[in-house]
Amino acid sequence: MRALIKHHAGEGLAFDADRARPEPGPRDVLIRVRRAGICGTDRHIWQWDEWAAGRIPVGIVTGHEFVGTIERVGSAVTRWKPGLRVSAEGHVTAGVDYNSRTGNAHIASDTRIIGIDRDGCFADYVVVPEENVWPVHKDIPDRVAAVFDPLGNAVHTVMEAGVSAKTVLISGVGIIGLMAVTVARAAGASRIFCTDVNPPRLELAKKLGAVEAFDARDNGWISEVRRACRGEGVDVLLEMSGADAAFDQGFRALRNGGTAALLGLPAKAVTFNFNEHIIFKGCKVLGINGRKMWETWYQMEELVLSGRLELDDVLTHEFPIEDYRKAFDTFLSGEGIKVELTIND
Ligand SMILES: NC(=O)c1ccc[n+]([C@@H]2O[C@H](COP(=O)([O-])OP(=O)(O)OC[C@H]3O[C@@H](n4cnc5c(N)ncnc54)[C@H](O)[C@@H]3O)[C@@H](O)[C@H]2O)c1
C-alpha cells in the first residue's frame, strides 16, 4: 500500500509506494482511508523537533485524523461490518485503568496514539481497535469527518468551559482556535474576543463570529477587553496558542471567578504568577486533553448536523497523497490552515 513514513531521524517524511498492508488482530478493524488531515502535531514530526525526536518511533506511518471505509474486521468483531464509513478516536487504551473504567478514557494512563506511537492513517489502510471506531453520519461530508480529531479538541474545550451567555476570549486562532470560534458561537457564547499574532487569521476569526480580534503583540488589548466586559474581564478563557506570553495575557483578561480551559501546549515550562492569576482570582482552571469518549463525539455530530458550524474557510486545501510535499509546504508556510490528503477519495 501507499504510506507516508517517518523514515529517518531528521526532517521530512518519505513516500513508500510498497508498504505492507497492516493485519487487523481479532478485535481490530482494517479501514481503507479516504481522506486524512495534516495536524500541528505532524508539523513537529516533519520538522523533527525535540518532542518528536523523543517520542516518535522511526519507521512509523504518520497521520491521525481521517475518514475511511471499513474493509475487513477481525475474527472477534461483531459490532461493525465492512462497508461502513467511519472515523476513529486516535487515542488507544487497554481500557483497564481507573480513568478508562470511570468514563474518562481520554486521560487514561496507558494512552497510545495512532500516527504517533503506532502506525497511523497517511496510508491506504490503517488498523484501529473496534472500540475506537466512530460511524460517520450519512449527512456529514468526508472533508469534515476527516477532521473530527481537531474539531473534537475545539468542541471538548468549549463544552468543558461552558460558554452559553458568557463572554469568551480565545487566545490563538490557529486551526483549533478558529474551529472553537464557530463552535463557541453555535454553543451560545454572547461575545467572542480573539487574539493571535497572525493578522489574516484574526480577520478570519471575525468573519466566523468574533466581535473583536486583537494582535497579541500589543498589550493594549487586555484593558480594552476588560473594559468591554463590565471593566472586569471575560467570563471564559480558552487558551489555544500554547505561546508563553498568552498564558499571562489571557489570565489578565479573565475576570475574578472566571473559567480558563487550557488546550495549547507550551514548548517548555512557563513562568506563571499563580497568586495573581489563579489563587486570588478564585478562578477555575481546566486542563483539556483530546476528546471525551464519546461525549465529545456526540456533541460534535449534533453541532455539525445543526448546520451552525462554519468550517469552509478553515478547510482550505486538499492534495492527493502523492503530492504530500506540496501539501506540507502549503501547511508549513501558513498559506493553508487545514490541509487534507486525499487517499482513496
Ligand atoms: N491538549 C490537547 O489535547 C491538544 C490537542 C491538539 C493540539 N494541542 C495544542 O493546541 C494548540 C493549538 O493547536 P493548533 O493545531 O490550532 O495550532 P496552530 O499552530 O494552528 O495555532 C496556534 C495559533 O496560536 C497563534 N499564536 C502564536 N503566538 C501567540 C500569542 N502570543 N498569542 C495568541 N496567539 C498566538 C499562532 O499564530 C497560531 O495561529 C497547540 O499548542 C497544540 O500543540 C493540544
Ligand SMILES: [Zn+2]
Ligand atoms: Zn490532530
